[in-house]
Amino acid sequence: MYFWCTLCQRTFTSVELNPSQCHFSDCEGSVYDIRDWEWVLEKDPSFPEIPKVGEKYSLRKG
DSSP states (O other): OEEEETTTOBEEEOSSSSOSBOSOTTOOOBGGGEEEHHHHHHHOTTSOSSOOTTOBOOOOOO
């Protein structure tokens, strides 16, 4: 499954259904900061259906 961290805004994969932390060691994202990729696509359908792992995708506009 693909996940997205609200803190670093990067994507990662995990076999866990609910990862407890962000995959990237330079990010302190916890379980409360992780969203599944489907959630991100609902917010911005212009993003790719299959994200590039490690890519930064910003939902912040402006």
